[in-house]
Amino acid sequence: MAALLLDIEPGDEVIMPSFTFVSTANAFVLRGAKIIFADSEATTPNIDAKVIEELITPRTKAVVIVHYSGFSCDMEEIVRVTRARGVALVEDAAHAIESFYRGRPLGSFGDLATFSFHETKNIIAGEGGLLVVNNSELVPRAEVIWEKGTNRISFARGEVSKYSWIDLGSSFLPSEIIAAYLYAQLESLEQIQSKRVELWHAYHRLFEERTHLSSISQPIIPDYASVNGHIYYLLCESNAERDALIEYLAKCEVCAIFHYLPLHLSPYYRDKHDGRLLPNAVRYSECLLRLPLFYELELEVLEYIVDCVIEFYQGRTRRIANF
Numbered sequence: 001m002a003a004l005l006l007d008i009e010p011g012d013e014v015i016m017p018s019f020t021f022v023s024t025a026n027a028f029v030l031r032g033a034k035i036i037f038a039d040s041e042a043t044t045p046n047i048d049a050k051v052i053e054e055l056i057t058p059r060t061k062a063v064v065i066v067h068y069s070g071f072s073c074d075m076e077e078i079v080r081v082t083r084a085r086g087v088a089l090v091e092d093a094a095h096a097i098e099s100f101y102r103g104r105p106l107g108s109f110g111d112l113a114t115f116s117f118h119e120t121k122n123i124i125a126g127e128g129g130l131l132v133v134n135n136s137e138l139v140p141r142a143e144v145i146w147e148k149g150t151n152r153i154s155f156a157r158g159e160v161s162k163y164s165w166i167d168l169g170s171s172f173l174p175s176e177i178i179a180a181y182l183y184a185q186l187e188s189l190e191q192i193q194s195k196r197v198e199l200w201h202a203y204h205r206l207f208e209e210r211t212h213l214s215s216i217s218q219p220i221i222p223d224y225a226s227v228n229g230h231i232y233y234l235l236c237e238s239n240a241e242r243d244a245l246i247e248y249l250a251k252c253e254v255c256a257i258f259h260y261l262p263l264h265l266s267p268y269y270r271d272k273h274d275g276r277l278l279p280n281a282v283r284y285s286e287c288l289l290r291l292p293l294f295y296e297l298e299l300e301v302l303e304y305i306v307d308c309v310i311e312f313y314q315g316r317t318r319r320i321a322n323f
C-alpha cells in the first residue's frame with residue numbers, strides 16, 4: 001500500500017538498508033522501483049543516516065528505514081535530509097511497536113509507516129499489519145487502495161449513492177478471525193510489552209555483569225532510542241564463531257537464530273545492485289545472533305541461556321589459553 005500510495009513507477013529509485021527482510025524491498029520492486037541499498041551503522045544494524053544524502057538522485061522517490069530490533073534510527077538526520085531533498089519517508093516499523101525516539105513514537109515520523117502483526121513480532125495475529133498515514137494528503141487514496149480500488153468507504157459514509165472502481169487497489173483487509181485475535185493482543189499490549197522489556201533488560205544486565213569473563217558484544221542502545229523488547233541479539237567476532245555458538249547452544253537445547261542475508265547480495269538482486277560494498281550489513285548478517293525472547297520465556301530459563309553462552313566463551317578462552 002505504501003508503494004502504491006507514493007505512486008512508485010518503473011525507473012524510480014528507493015533507498016533502504018540492505019540488512020532487512022525481503023518484504024521491505026518487495027513492496028517497491030513490485031511497482032518497478034530500483035532499490036538503492038544503503039549500509040548499516042557501525043554501532044547498530046539501522047541504516048547509516050550519514051550515507052543517505054549521497055545516494056539521493058533526481059530519480060529518488062522514497063527513503064525507507066527499518067528500526068531494527070525496535071531501536072530507533074537517527075530520526076533527526078533522516079527527517080532533515082528527506083525534507084531538504086523533497087523525498088518521501090517510509091518507516092518500516094515491523095519491529096518497533098511501542099518504541100520511541102526521544103519520547104516520540106516510532107511510526108509517527110514518516111509520511112507512511114508500516115507495522116507487522118506477523119507471528120514473529122511483539123503483537124501478533126498470525127499475519128497482518130498496520131499502515132500509519134501521517135501525511136494527510138494521502139488519506140483519501142489510502143481508503144480507496146485499501147478497498148480494492150473502490151470508493152466503498154465513501155459509499156458506507158453515505159457520500160455517494162453507489163460505489164465503483166476508481167483507482168488501483170487490492171484486498172488489504174484482515175479476516176474477522178485475525179481481527180478478533182489481534183484485538184485481544186492489543187488489549188494485552190501493556191502486559192505483553194512489560195514482560196518482553198523485562199526479559200530484554202534481564203539479558204542485558206546478566207551479560208553486562210559477566211562480560212569481563214568473555215568477549216561478548218552486546219547491543220549498543222543509541223541515547224535517543226528506547227527498548228521495546230523485540231529482539232535481543234549478540235554480535236560474534238566472526239561467522240565461524242557464530243556457527244560454533246549456535247551449535248553449542250543447540251546442544252544445550254537452546255534455539256538461537258540469525259538473519260538477514262543482506263539483500264544486495266541475494267540471488268534475486270545481486271545482479272541489479274550497483275556493486276557498492278556494504279561492509280556493516282555483511283558483518284551483521286555474518287555475526288549477529290538472536291537469543292530466544294518470547295512472552296512465555298521464564299527468567300530461570302533466560303538465566304540458563306545466558307549461562308550457556310558464557311560457558312561457550314569460557315571454554316573457548318580456555319582452549320586458546322592452552323595453546
Ligand SMILES: *Cc1c(COP(=O)(O)O)cnc(C)c1O
Pocket residue numbers: 020021023024066092094095115116117118127128129
Ligand atoms: C516481519 C517484517 C516485515 C514483514 O512483515 P509482514 O507482516 O510479514 O508483511 C517487514 N519488515 C521487517 C523488517 C520485518 O521484520
